[in-house]
Amino acid sequence: MTQLAYLAPSSAEEAAAALARDGARPLSGGTDLLVQLRAGRTRPAVVVDLKAVAGAIGVREQSGGFVIGAATPGAVLGEHAALSRAWPGVVEGATLIGSTQVQGRASLGGNLCNASPAADGVPALIAARATCVIVGPGGRREAPVESIATGPGQTSLAPGEFVLEFRLPPRPARASDAYLRLIPRTEMDIAVAGAGVNLVLDEGGRVAEAHVAVGAVAPTALLAAEAGRALVGGRLDDAALAGMEAAVRAVCRPISDKRGTAEYRTRIAGVLARRAALIAFERAGGVR
């Protein structure tokens, strides 16, 4: 029998030191970790609760952008009016994770570092070109969100490192985003496929900048760069959307499992990306 210890450090440095110990696991909202603990899929020696670390919880506006504490519960993000106005897609992704109950706990940091290919919080963050601030025994570094997960359950974080916060860039006028996922029920499922689209329009209402990211269609959430480029320069006419869909499907390399077949996932990723693009375009004030 292994008994586990529980630590709740209040500084990032202490947390990094604790996490560098053998058998340490970080605890954020805990909505994945506790399930794994109970099922015996993980048997850590020590659980390091990051919620008391300064800066881990909360949303603040900084240099025109937003800084989101990585352990901030999804429900708090959903209630943040300014964040929801500027980044509705990022907030959609975060607030689609689990039930109301899970929303009271689950965080973007946990969602990212649990490294599920189907994490709902991640594609919109990638499309937003968000970065994360990582703290570790060696100090702080900043890295793009898409560089963290490297495969199912695997991350690029070194021992002792954890994600302290996310940084969202300043938001110009005529910009918005959207995230959609498909699940068999209306709630309470893991995404069969997900797509986040982030658009910036020019003064003429044409797409000046576009980023598309997809989830549950590869070992990690992916930035579909070609798909974004397919949208630039126009007003989401049918040809641009078709090109974007094709580009999305081209990057998909999903598995078939109990949640969906590879063919279905690939096809749906395109449908969702198209629908999300149309929503983001309308939110940004675009008119087709």
Added chain:
Amino acid sequence: MSETLEKPAPKAALSIVGSRPVRPDGADKVTGRAAYGADFNMPGQLVGRVLRSPHAHARIVSIDASKARALPGVKAVITAADFPDLASEELEGGEAAANLRDLSLNVMARGKALYHGHAVAAVAAVSTEIAEAALERIKVTYEVLPHVIDVEAAMSPDAPVLHDHLFTEGLEARPDRPSNIAKKHRFARGDLAEGFAAADVVVEGRYTTKATHQGYIEPHACVAAWGEDGRCDVWSSSQGHFMVRTFCARLLGLDISDVRVTPAEIGGGFGGKTTVYLEPLALALSRASGRPVKMVMSREEVFRATGPTSGGIVRVRLGAKSDGTIVAADVELTYQAGAFPGSPVGAGAMTALACYDIPNFSIVGWDVVTNTPKVAAYRAPGAPISAFGVESAVDELALKLGMDPIALREKNAVKDGTKASYGPTFQNIGYLDTLAAIRESEHWKTPLGPNQGRGVAVGFWFNVGGESTAAVHIGEDGSAAVVTGNPDIGGSRASMAMMAAETLGLPIDKVRPMIADTSSIGYSMLTGGSRVTFATGMAVVQAAEKVTGELCARAAKLWDVPRDQVAWEGGKAVCLDAAKDRAPLSLEALAAQSARTGGPISGQATINAQGAGPGFGVHLCDVEVDPETGQVSVVRYTAAQDVGKAIHPSYVEGQVQGGVAQGVGWALNEEYIFDGEGRMENAGFLDYRMPVASDLPMLDAILVETAPNPRHPFGAKGVGEVPIVPPLAAVANAVRGAIGVRMPDLPISPPKVLAALDAKGG
């Protein structure tokens, strides 16, 4: 919203039956006071845990528990060696019928593990952590055998055979070698070939369903204590504590009188708690350790090791005249039984054509064992599967004939005097009125929106009566205790109290219903078969009538008149001899004087109720399909049911709505998914997708009360099971309407719908 269609009341107006009082156990259940299976603890209790087979089919070569026993804090380890090796024997008991040997082998594997999750050993320890550590220290040596999950594969001559002693029953000649086909059922009438020869139109189809779980939210749980004197106590959550008593006594070789079972509140069962899993293990662990033992299943264990219902294959061929008269039906059912014989294919066969008056038919049913958990009863066991096939085929027939689906069913409907496909002659059935209720509903008359479709399906369930005991005790202030032996799974305390109050003439709040342990009330068959409000309700009414009879006798004594000159009217004893000028005596007044008139006033009734009255349901479902993703949403649902008389209409509506929700889940999302090794891949609520609140619309229930059951004092029929029979086909027929393609395989998941749309060509 719900409505009630009824004819004028046939007898004296009822004051309580038919009203909607707050349930007597309500306050306990909204405050957290109600104690369910896992909420009970005994001093000094140990924690029991089960070691389960990691293989779908394996010979158990050896079990070495020495390292587990050596772990400090471990108080007992048991295996099949701790139970008697029982011979095959069929135990009667309605939905609790079982083969004793199979039951014993299912509770604890002996020699062979027959499914992934099959219990092979159990431990009792002073803590959960130690019990779980002990499980890891039990070394079981398995010889892994080929397994078979698919029901057709299991029937093939080269399939791995689960049981060497299993020779197919029901064939003309006994087969010369064992197989996985346990039994052939057959019902037939008329001349099938002649029937099809006379048909103008024939439809044919093959329909499949997957194994689904009852999905009660409360996992199985119990506490058992084996006394040094050999007397045992069990506290557990089940659909019948007398069933638990019988099964535990037989499995452990005890006298019935040595086992007392106290019913906990039950957190849902739907048929799945009509057998035992943990109780015999907890008793054996308690015997071995000398301490009480508490066992609670995890959700994963519930999925892996307790009974789902069968996956099935339904082949249907229907022949009809061009006016819609069905002249021939050929139905073949193949049901997965799980690891031991006993799928509900017999009931599936008996109900398959029960709504139709067809002169020529053949129904064949095959009961097939597979390396999956032994199926348990699930709400109208077997009927939803066969109804899915038959009702899909009838929908095809309506399309082919260009006929309204309700009119087609009306044309072929059974009515009073029709000889049912399964034998008896129907009387007092309200099926045509139930069809009419849907035809006249606002829902039926409302046009559909884009991408929407509408489906109709009907369903039938027998309902049962059976043995029950009830007692009514009058308190000295004139209040009443109503004692029965049936766990209250969905509000039956309310109906018991209401029927007693109506009979006694007491206000409902003066009646307190109780559910007594096996030593405190007489035998009662379990809560299942939609029998409690009918059968136990009859026992309650008879017990209450004994009380009113006794009250009349007491009044006669006080008045010094002959007993036959006193009647019970409006909750009072009334002297029929006007010349005597006696003021009526209330129950309260008579109770206050009971000591002087002969002592306490109680009545008990024991019955074996017959004539439960079959039930019919007609369902109407609208779906909307997303043509780009294949997602199906149920957007409107109306269910009408022939209920006889609703004692508490809210709880009857609740039964209808709950059955519909389970049926919708079965149709759209729920299924057991197995990997290549025969392991269930989705043994949790995340991936075994039961409907959540946002998946469903309001579910309209229409209670049809035009055909009260003459065998019941207030006209009640069983209501709980019928409503899960039609929804599978109602949903599938609606999807057919929306996309123009028949979906013959459940669940109708988004990828399947999209593939069907592709095949159709956009």
Added chain:
Amino acid sequence: MSKIHVTTTVNGDPVEFLASPGATLMDALRDDLNLTGTKEGCGSGDCGACSVIVDGRVVCSCLMLAPEAEGRRIETVEGLAQGGHLHPLQQKFLEHAALQCGFCTPGLLMASKALLDANPDPTETEARYWLAGNLCRCTGYDKIIRAVLDAAAELRQERAA
């Protein structure tokens, strides 16, 4: 490893207990504090039967370690009725027959309370999505949703009065 001393507030009362570090808040409530109204249906956050309110937010108590309760304010179904009077949600659940077996009811009541605290006038759709984390297998949700919307109306009326 020794147990962790936890000081917290449950239903307004200060409580202390010793938690195994791996124990959940649900374990502590049920096993240490004898508050068995909080139910375990799955242990994985998928059924909502163990819902409690922590610092004003509804959570699954099976998804929270017991030591995380330190210094928090916890509300369970046992604290819903006040001074011998049922909460309007409890009353409406009874009036509408919104429970059959009753096992999911404590969790649904706590989630519904959190809903009405956050949104006094929810639509049917809002109520359905908010409560999607609370499985009920008996009722088909119809009467539950009606009870919640009716309780919301009553609470609005009480507040207006």
